[in-house]
Amino acid sequence: MIDITLLGTSALIPIPERALTAVFLSSDGHSILFDCGEGTQSAARKVGVSLMKTDIIALTHYHGDHIFGLPGLLQTMHNIKRTEPLYITGPEGLQETMTPILKLTHWICYPIILFEVPSDGLKLSALIDGWSPMAKLSAFKTEHRVPSQGYCFTLSRAGKFMPERATELGVPINQWNLLQKGTGVQLGDKTILPEQVLGEPRKGLKFVFTGDTALCDNLFTAAEGADLLISEATYGEFEQAPGAVEHGRHMIFAQAAEVAAKANVKELWLAHFSQMMNEPREYLPNATKIFSNTICGYDGLSTTLHFD
Numbered sequence: 001m002i003d004i005t006l007l008g009t010s011a012l013i014p015i016p017e018r019a020l021t022a023v024f025l026s027s028d029g030h031s032i033l034f035d036c037g038e039g040t041q042s043a044a045r046k047v048g049v050s051l052m053k054t055d056i057i058a059l060t061h062y063h064g065d066h067i068f069g070l071p072g073l074l075q076t077m078h079n080i081k082r083t084e085p086l087y088i089t090g091p092e093g094l095q096e097t098m099t100p101i102l103k104l105t106h107w108i109c110y111p112i113i114l115f116e117v118p119s120d121g122l123k124l125s126a127l128i129d130g131w132s133p134m135a136k137l138s139a140f141k142t143e144h145r146v147p148s149q150g151y152c153f154t155l156s157r158a159g160k161f162m163p164e165r166a167t168e169l170g171v172p173i174n175q176w177n178l179l180q181k182g183t184g185v186q187l188g189d190k191t192i193l194p195e196q197v198l199g200e201p202r203k204g205l206k207f208v209f210t211g212d213t214a215l216c217d218n219l220f221t222a223a224e225g226a227d228l229l230i231s232e233a234t235y236g237e238f239e240q241a242p243g244a245v246e247h248g249r250h251m252i253f254a255q256a257a258e259v260a261a262k263a264n265v266k267e268l269w270l271a272h273f274s275q276m277m278n279e280p281r282e283y284l285p286n287a288t289k290i291f292s293n294t295i296c297g298y299d300g301l302s303t304t305l306h307f308d
Helices: 040-046 070-079 094-105 161-169 173-180 217-223 237-246 252-264
Strands: 002-007 022-027 030-034 054-059 086-089 111-117 135-141 151-156 185-187 191-192 202-209 228-231 268-271 294-297 302-305
Touching: 002 040, 002 202, 002 228, 022 040, 022 054, 040 070, 040 111, 054 135, 054 173, 070 094, 135 217, 151 217, 161 173, 173 185, 217 252, 228 252, 237 252, 252 268
Parallel strands: 030 054, 054 086, 086 111, 202 228, 228 268, 268 294
Antiparallel strands: 002 022, 002 302, 022 030, 135 151, 151 202, 185 191
16 A cells, blocks of 8 residues: 655745645555645644655755755754665766755764666665565656656556465475565576566555646656646646746646546645645635546645545
C-alpha cells in the first residue's frame, strides 16, 4: 500500500491555512518528500507526519515556493543527529541549486547525495536498502518557466504465489517470503527465480505528482491509469486559462480535470492554488463537470492506496 499526505497547497505565497507545495509519500516504512516549500515542517507536524527519516526529496523545479523549506528541514535532520544518507533529486541545475542551500545549513552530520532519475525510472531498492523491489520512481518533463519535471511512483504487484510449485522446486518454507517479494533464492548450485513460483503479475499502484506546469502531452502519458493524480491547478476560472500560460506556465481547474479524464485516472486532487483564491472549493464544479472524482486539496489531506 501507499500512504499519501498533501502538506502544502498554496502557490507563491504561504497564507495561514495553506503552506507552500509539499507532498509526502510513504510505503512499507520508507518515504519520499515531493517538493519542500516554506512551512513544510510545521505542516507535517500538524498532521502527525514525521519527515525525519525521509529517504528521498524529489524536487520538481527550483522556484522558491517549492524549495525554501529545504534549509530548515536539512538543519533539523542534523539537529536530531540523523546518520542515514539523504538522497535529493530534481531536474537539470540540481548541483547549482543545492550549493547555496548547503552553505546556509553549514555543516551537516549525514551524507546528502544528489542524483538524477534515469529516463526509464529507478527501482528504489537499487538505491536504498529496505525499499520494496517492486517500488519504482520515474520522472517526466513538464512545461514551466524553468526546467521542471513531475514524478510517477509505482508499486508493482507480483503474481499470486504458488506454494505447490515452490515445494516441487525444493524451496524451504522460510524462504518463500523472499520469492514473494521478488528476490531469488539460491539452492545449492541453482537459483530459483520469483517468476518460477508466481502467477501472472497483478495490477499494481500508481501515484503521479505534476509539480508546476502548463498543459502538455507528457502529463497525459505520465498520468495514464494512475490511482491518484495530484495536479497543479493555480487558477479556478475558465477565462483565466490564457493568463495561466502567459504569466507562468500554469493550469486551471478544468485543464487538470481534462488530464484526469483522458488519462483514466481514478482520483484527482487539485493543489497549488493562487493566493487570489480565498476559497478554492468555490471553483470545484469547473473541474467536476469534466472529471467527477475530483477533490479540492487542502493541507493535511491524506489517503491510503490499496491493491485491488
